Amino acid sequence: MNANIEIALTVNGTARSVTVPAGETLLETLRERLALTGAKRGCNQGVCGACTISVDGRPVRGCLTLTANCADSEIVTIEGMAIDGALGRIQLALEATGAVQCGFCTSGMVIAAEALLQANPHPSAAEIQTGISGNLCRCSGYRMIVDAVLLAAAAEER
Amino acid sequence: MDDGVSSASVGRSISRLETREKLTGAAKYIADLARPNMLHAAILGSPHAHARILSYNTTAARAVPGVHAVQTGADFPDGRMGAFVKDEPPIAQEKVRYIGEPVAVVAADNEAIARRAAQLIEIEYEELPAIVTPEDALAGNAALVHEDLANYFMVYDAVRYGNVLSETTLSEGDIEKGFAEADIVVEGEFETPAQAHVAIEPCGALAEIDDAGRVTLWSANQSVFRVQANVCESLKLPMSKLRSLTPRIGGGFGNKMEAHVQPLVVQLAIVTRRPVKLILSREEDFETVRVRHPFKIRMRTGARKDGTLVARDTEVILDGGAYGDDSPGVLGYSMLMSRGPYAIPHARAHGRLVYTNKIRSGAFRGFGNPQMQFAGETQIDEIASQLGIDPIEIRLKNALRGEGPWFLGQKLASNGFVECLERLRDMSDWKNRHRAVATAGKRRGFGIAAGAHISGLLGTGAIVRLLEDGTVVLNTGAVDIGQGSDTVLAQICAEALKVPLDRVAVASPDTDGSPYNWGTTASRVTFTTGRSVAMAAAEVETQIKELAADMLECAAADLELRPGGFVGIKGVPDKQLPLFVVSLQAHWRRGGPIIGHHSWVFDRPAVDPKRAVATGMPFRQIGVYSFAAQAVEIEIDEVTGKSEVIKAWSAVDVGRAINPASVEGQMDGGFVQGLGFALTEEVVFDQGRIVNPTLMDYKVPTARDVPHTMKTAIVEAPEPDGPFGAKGVGEIGLVPTPAAIANAIADATGARLRRLPMTPERVLDAMLPAEDADAP
């Protein structure tokens, strides 16, 4: 195969086709080719979590995922988390608790927290702390974010 | 109260105005911006800590297809920038002074090409002796980091010589007499490391030049005005030729206050005549921007048997790194904080700030205060423990009360410190603390520490405009770096004009159109800018009333603003006008649009010459004081020495909480940043090279490393100078934190740690001196 590869994938429900070099990360493809800048480059090493996106239903690091390896994958980014403009449960809870500060970690945090609730609908505070431990936030001290996930879980129950 | 129209704005926990933007990924940060025809830039960093640049060879880099410009120190203007001392060139010129210092910069079609080309630049160096520690810097025959120090322009009267950039001496009372009166004296040496800010957004900038040669610059920043000043000083550009703007900012903590890559992109935009964007990698952000000052502190505190503090003597050396940046301010301010929030009659502080061949130290949330309280609050705990006095009681006994005054003589117009201590005692159930049972294999401890921090400093302004339809635009030039100042300032404006919050729009800072604002720093925006907003709104109110008086045929003094956007006659409920009617009158019939503006600089002197002597203080007027006390409960693993904070409590006097949830957010976030400083964070240097410039190796706390139980009690001792009584809260959350944790470790183990971070290794060493070091 040659250096540029054509990849068909679905991004936020829309079929897309991109031609990328083999080493291009999904984060670069989303940001530079598809103008989806919600996922952020915070470290490009998979540590900070600001680039967390969902691939085939699992949250992963956009910066550690090669686009060439994503043929036919279903990608969901923060831009796809509000359906028809209606915020999802995590987003609503983050808004209600006032947990959002600078916002740079928020995209990844929403994706990671949503995946956590899908796997564990009634997490304890400690389980939430573990679940979002791969998403660094330098502003909030995490307390309100954890409260927001608890709130989102409780809201679901009602 | 929340009827949707007339509800008050101040005192409500309103989510940030831009929350939805941030929740949907729509918010645009510097890396998200693009301009037509834009180039991407990359830097080449110095491999040497200290070396003379002999020659550049950029031929290979220029030959790379897609490269549009390569610029080195030889191509840049030779201006010098700096907040207190103008010592820093836009890019390394003639010499390099730290490893990673930008020596060349490339603009190319994309980032990958620019990075590859930068690596092809050849530079010939002559290595010079590297000054990597303050001891090196102070040695008799030390090489000079800046040979021209004596000729640099400085904005204050500094004592400077050799590698000493600034020396500050403060004293009040008679230190010898004070120690003579003391029954016990504790003495110790304390050491704190460089801490990295680690805003999750790395630094970056985008510059674009127009046909007339005027540059527009967007950048990750804490002050569009400091950006403008730094770029123009270093590139010798008239300030009128540069417009500085801001996108959303992904956290700052001090890192984005002074310049980072802005001069580089402006130069490239001028040379290429195309838009140029440069976003630092995380490693470059660690290696080239700035760090918290490493401190070496020698402190002595004396007390009488009854716990009365009588004397404190503090000697400090700050490692300033290669350039002055905000360092003289940090030195002077930390000296001013050396006495803590206590009435110690005899106090002296002497500090030196030295240049070294390392990344510059600069502003970082706390501005030298957390380091100083780490020492001071540890010693108060030691005295309490030696005298058998409860740690909260000894602080209450010595607390500054009422007007104070603060060290050097400034009177306190608002002071909630005693209430903070009392609230903390209650909320943490302090007296029953030792009933808690440690988990098996752990030791449990409780610690408390306190502190105060200013809000204030330098110029600020606000323009409040009433639009034709009665809505409002607020323009302050204050950059919201994520801490929520746009929301708080809008709340102040809405409250002052009694209009619903959604009728107030906040203009994005713009050096062309915003009133000057020194910056988002010094916990100052709510207090200084908020005050200007309130005053500007008051001017709008006056103009509204003058017009309405004519329209309603009454005296202006008989009018009042009414909730929901009305002006009416006091006591006559049905005599009122909607503000849009008044505004239309102003726009089309009389006087022109209603615009209120106000400018202010905090104007009370820090030093009372009748009480105190101060030399080398870079600020004359500083600000008003917020107070805080913190308690933590920790567990220490007996096997490894690793500490875990289980619970944390804070009581904070903010004058008036304009937005209580934001106050809590600042306290939580400050506490956790302080927890990282206390336990895990250290920028490690090896001969000037940063060993851990990645998030793999430099560890900030994750959600699992912090307590979920973090409680904040808000104390409101109204500040007469503040808007609705408010004062700042941005930094105080971490001021007491390292000391509180150190005191808890001492409570749990009996061991006093005087060096940060308090790693498992250091705690275990202190707990079990050499007890089990034997071989099999």
Next chain:
Amino acid sequence: MDFHRPTETSEALRLLADDPDSRPLAGGASLVAMMNARLVEPTGLVSLAGIARLAGISETAGGVLSIGAMTRHCETASDMRLAGGRSILRRAASRIANPVVRNMGTIGGSIALADPAADYPAALVALNAEIVAAGIAGERHIAARDFFTGWYETALKPGEMVIAVLIPRTPAGSVGVYRKLARVAGDFAIVSVALLLGAENGRCTHLQVAVGGSGPAPLRLPQFEEKLVGRPLDDLDAAALGRALAWISDPVDDVRASADYRRRVIPRMVEDAYRRAVHKHGAQR
């Protein structure tokens, strides 16, 4: 750079053999991070994601668990067949990085990189695991103890790759403990201890202890372990084994901790892991 996504192991091996500067791409958690940092610049990538044989965990007739090289950490961390002594591996997997990275990283990728501070090496050595490696010449089994040979070095020959990891049965009633010390959640270990304990009638029947993060490869002293087997549980000097392990350790000073501290904490952690194992053993009876 070329990119391939074969569906058969043999095809992957052939592609790797054709271009010695190419690299197999497993979960990407380490390789892509290194590519982003320009620490490696392979000429080609052979993605293993399409090879069905490498996926998932299966149990062989003899009760051995075979963990395919492309099994992600999240799968290993949640597979309850890893019980008893074998729970060491499940717990080790659950301590790698964080949930999002565990959705990406694979056991094959992790052990092929062989970071001595990673979680799997000590766990696999303690469990007497075997690594199935395949090359053009065929397949071979390598004992975990022989697999990790140095700092980021393994017994894999050029052109070989990891196919699976075999976890043998552990003695009935045995318990496992994985004790990890790290600066913050998700960091690599300062020191890790993997310990398997079997006991009957209050006496130790099996003891397998490996220490990670303390030198180029996991530490283990089977002869010393054997001397302790047979001792009463309440009179077994695990700290002595720990001291011996510390004595043979070869740690370095790094940003996580000093070598001295590691030597000092190894016996303490081994003893503590043993205590926990005894407690677990008591609790399950």
